[in-house]
Every structure is written in C-alpha cells, then in structure tokens.
Amino acid sequence: MEPILIEPILTAVGFMTILGLTLAGILVVANKRLYVFEDPRIDQVEDLLPRANCGACGSAGCRQFAESVIRGDAAPGACTVNAGSMNQLIADFLGVAVGFAERQVARLACAGGRHVAYTKASYRGVKSCRGAALVSGGGKGCSWGCLGFGDCMTVCDFGAITLDSFSLPIVDTQKCTACGDCVEVCPKNLLSLHPVSHRLWVACLSHGIGDEAEADCDVVCTACGRCAQDSPEGLIEVKGNLAVIDYSKNALASHVAIERCPTGAIVWLEADGSKLKGRDAKKVIRKAALPTA
C-alpha cells in the first residue's frame, strides 16, 4: 500500500479556499456597488394578482401591472381577472382606491353553426380556420361566417372557448379574461371584446341582403331594418346591409329591438351568457348538420 501524500491535498484545499474567498469578495463588492433598489411591494402585489399574464389589463404581464399599480398609473380594479376581494386586498395594502374596470368578454358575431349555415364546397386541407380561409375562403356559403375549425379554441390559454356540436365556438364568460388572443387569430374577424353590460348583440357579420343572404344561412341578418325602426333613434343603424349597434347609446338598449327580427340574428344576451331570441324569430329545430352542397 502506498503512503498517502498529504502535501498535494493541502495545496489543493488551500488553493481552492483562497480562490473561493477571492471570488466571494468580488461578489460582495459587486452586490454592494451594483445594487438596484426594487420596491418590495411589487413582489407582494404580484402575489395577490392571478399571475396569468393574460394581458387583459393592457400591461405585458402581472408584474408590469403590479409596477404600474404601485406607481399609481393603474387602479387595482383594472385587473378584471382577479377576484374582487383580492383587488380590495391590494387596494387596502397600498392605501389606494380599488377603482373599477368593467369586465370584458370575447363575443362571436356569428351564429351560423353547421345546422343553419349552408356549405357550398367541402374543404379538405389543414384543419385550421386560417388555412381554410386562404383556400377560396373555406367551403361555407356565407363569405363572412365562422369556419368552425376552432383556431380560437386552440389559441385560448384559459380554456374559455369550446366548440359546440355544430362547430360554433362558445365563449365561457366566466373563464374569458378578454386577453384578445382569439380576436387576433380569427381570420374572419368575428370575435371582438365587449363589456359584459353590452347585452344587445348582432350575431352576424354578413353584408349580404334579403333572400340571397338567407339562402346561405338561416340566422343571417337580412338587413330588413326592423330592429332599427323599433329601437330608440340612433341606437341601431343598418350599414352595408348589416345592423350595427351604437354602444355609446347602450343605456337605451332593450328587448324591443330583438322582438321583430325574422331570423333571430339580433339577440339579447342574458347574464349567464345564454342567448334570447325575439318573438318573431323563426325556430330552428334542425338538430343535424346540413349536407355539403
């Protein structure tokens, strides 16, 4: 057995100790000299936020929002995703008013599911709305309608969008954070963000007119103008063969506008997100998808 040589071990240990101390010294100096003061409240406020980084408030993420709340640029209430009690906690902690921002949700301006909207060609490419839209606008008869491949569902980080049995996206108003990802991804620009208080809604973007438009979809806005006639002056206007609601006059909106709509394109959205159609709207009893022409 060979004798253990102590000297190299001591040299190594000694060298490593000196090296470690030197580097530690540099770190100590760097830490002192390069120290950046960060408000400790940012971390605390961020802890009280949902940390979903959804961007609905307009900031890039929750930390940026926390910073602007502490600077006083935004009120805690501007985060519509957080529970009200949590925003109140932030407000109490910082000693500011909680503020109020109305919750927004994404809404789809189309009701043309496979059971009411006719198709004129079968699309067989990539299962994506964007892809279908690039191939002659997809196979749908209506050039403006929802293609139903669920790009919005794929892009939603919150699982707030699901496709119903007729391939029409349904937005879960409880889960929707109004981040706007679906608005960006929709190739037909059918989705938009609206405050939940906007209850009167035109679920159609078709610029077609009359019977011609109705030949493509049973629930199309035919531009008959009854909703505009029945509602208070200026609330609804028919522009480019489509009823358009002026939401600056939202206070005037009522059920009256939807009652005489023959197709049920204009609806009243209940608080739970369900759609209420007017008295004269034709009843759709078809439960199966329409065949491809």
Add this chain to the structure above:
Amino acid sequence: MSNGTSQDPPKGAGGTWRPMIARMLAGLRPASARPGGHGSGLLRMFRKRKTFPHGIYPVEHKEWTADKPIRRLPFAPVLVLPLAQHRGAPSQPLVQVGQEVVRGEPIAQAAGFVSVPMHAPATGVIQAIDLAPTPEGPRTMAIYLKVYQADPQQVLFDTGHDIDSMTNEEVVAAVQEAGLVGLGGAAFPSHVKLMPPKDAVIDTVIVNGCECEPYLTCDHRVMLEQTDALLRGIRLIMRVTGAKRAIIGVEDNKLNAVEQIRAKLPANLPITAEAVESKYPQGAEKMLIKSLLGKEVPVGGLPAHVGVAVFNVGTLAQIGDLLPKGRGLIERVVTVSGPAVTNPGNFMVPIGTPVRFLLNHVGTKPTLGQVILGGAMMGMSVSSVDVPITKGVSGVVALEQDEDDPARRQVYACIKCGECLKACPINLNPSMLGELAQAREYGVMAQDFNLDQCFECGSCAYVCPSNIPLTQYFRIAKSINRERKN
C-alpha cells in the same frame, strides 16, 4: 461518419435517380403526344439544357391541350368584373347601373399608380355594381355586365397609336391605359415593372415562356399563334427599359414554339430564344434568371437589381397586339383541362366569364371534384364555380373526385428525410419551417428561416413522403405575420 453517409453510393444514387427516371419518362412519351415531336427521348436525356438546381418533375399532361388551337368562347349571359382583379388599389367604376356600354369601352379607371383601368369585354348593359364571389374567398365589389347576345360585338373603342413615335413615358402610360397586368398569374400591373427603381439599370429583358405548371398550354399556344404580336411587344419593352438584349426562355417540352420564334426573329436585333430544362418551377422569375443568366436575385431584391426585367409571353403578346390599336385588355387565353373535362382546350375567354359557363361549354364528367383556377401546382382551388375568370387566370383545371382519397391525405410525422430541402428551389429548410409552423412560432419562421422568401411553389409538399401540407402551413404563417405587422 455522418459526412461519409452523404457520399454513400446507394443514397447518392437515390438523389439523382428520381429526376433521371422522370427525364426518361418525359422522353419516352410517344412522339405524337409531344408538341412538335422533336428528337428521340433517349437523345434528349444526354442533351444538357440550362436549368436551376433543385425543383421537381410533376406529371404534366400538357399533351391534352398542347395541339389545340385557341378558339373563341361564346359570351356568357352575364359577365362579372371584380374591381380588384390585379395587385394594388381596386379600380374605380366609371359607369352607372343601367348604362349601356360598347365592347372595349373603359368602365373603370385606375385608382393610383399601382392600379389599372378596366374595359367592357362585351357590348351590353350594366346590370349591377355589387358584391360578387371571388376565387380568393371574400366577396368584393364587381360590375355585372349583361351581354347583348344579338350584338355583332365589334370593338369600336380604338384610338390607334403609332408606337414607333411614342416616347417612353407615353408607352408606360399607354400600357396602364390598356389595363395590362401580368398574365402569368400574378396579375401585377405591367406598367409598374416598366418603371424600375432609380438605382437599377436594366440590361436584359427575359421573356418567360416556360409555363412549368402542369396542364397549362395557353402560353405555348400564344407563342405559336401570336408570334408577331409577341415580337412586337418584346421590341417595345426593350426600347422602354433600355435593355441591350432579350432572351425568350422556353421549356424544352415546347421546342416547336422555340423554332417558330427563331424562324421569325429579326436578324438585326439582339433577341434570342433559348430552350431550358422542363422542370417545375422553371417559370418562377427568380428561377428563370438563375437558369438563363446564372445570376441570383438578392434576398428581398427585385429582378431589376440584377439588371433584369421578366415578362410573361402572354403579357408581351397583348402589349404587342393592343398598344398599336389603342385598345384595352378585354379577353385572355385560358387553358381548360384536367381529367374531369370532356373536351379540354385553349380558349380566348372574355374577362368576367363565370367558370360555370366555361365548364359547361367544354363539358365535365359526372365525377367532377376539385376545380382549380391557374395551374395545378400554384393555382387556387375555388369553393364555387360562380367565380369569374379574371385577368390573372391562366387556366381552369378540373380534377376528378376519386383523385382525392382520404387515405392519401393522411398526414404522418416528419421523418427528416430531407426530400423537401432537395426540392426547394430557393434553398429554404421546409422541414424546419414545418415543425415551427406546428408549434405556431410564426415570428421565428420569418426572422430566422426566411419564410418571406418562399413563393409557395409547392415543391416541398409535393415530394413530402409524410404528406405534410408544408405549403399550406407557410401560407397560414405568412397570413398571420402580415396581420401582426398591420
């Protein structure tokens, strides 16, 4: 070792076998099926033609229509004339509903420099100015023209130009006035190409008679039947651009067109006709420049930056025909072909003719499935046959239903075989781009992998053994990137 495998004999041979077999098959087709039928197939195999690297050899089926002379199509009852038939700003209507128009009369004017006017393709009455379906999908404004069927349909609107005494500026203005756009498919206003960037000097005009798309033979027929107008157009364009020479590039499956042109070439002018290899996408302008001159257009640059202007033969034949007469573009040559067409052929079609009318005229089989406007590779599948033939439509290809069997469309995972890299004519990495597209990394595709250079020729998707719809992925990615930029 990885270096060794790439030079491994079986693998290396696999790379060259495919084009060789394709070339042999192309050569071994019966002579009667080839236009002109020059040279034996085996001899052609050893003849070296100018070409570009990569690319593919799709089945062409040009023999179905190559020897069918251009015939005039009757007028449809109603012509649909979209205001945006060209790239750039849509034209502005000059007519009102109910107004009677004479064949050749201007019915819409250009809205700015990158825009062209539109002329009435028939004598009739304006029925409506309304939304109409387009091949691209969204409905756009269009003029509906009800044709007077009993009218002799003479073009009474011709001002007549003495093109030899016109200044260059007058020629450019006259080209715009004639409503001319690139008839190869891009539909880019031709007069804009005649005004190259200030820093560029054009020394060569390349006349694109490749027609590399399967099925299409309209340019082939134009070269055979409108040779004089074509040469007149070339001379005019050479004068305006100041080019010292012109080269007519034609794929070697159309040698009779090359001979016809050579026979009529004026001896005192530096115009030559050259045969290039029949290979897709030889007709893409960057590929043809590479083949004929060996020059590469820089990334993000125009052909003008290497001193070249490229024009399609159809466009130049129209310039040569319309400018001296002072008329507008009211009709174009369209190839109607495909397995689902009973009587394929080449037709002089009035602009605005609905595809349905055209297909009824040639007759379709009950098995009619997909209808494509343009060529089978880069053309546009249409969702409705009510869309009109516009200035940029070079062909209508009707496929049969059984040609799209769902089992053949099953998409498998990328096996990293590299076939797409060997096919891409501009040396992109479609495999990588495809994986990024599936991960929705559209920004990375554009920034790091030159997505914007892709001109969607479809070669990568054509060769992919896993059936990955690469080209469609790229189109989706480009569409989203465009939207994000705005």
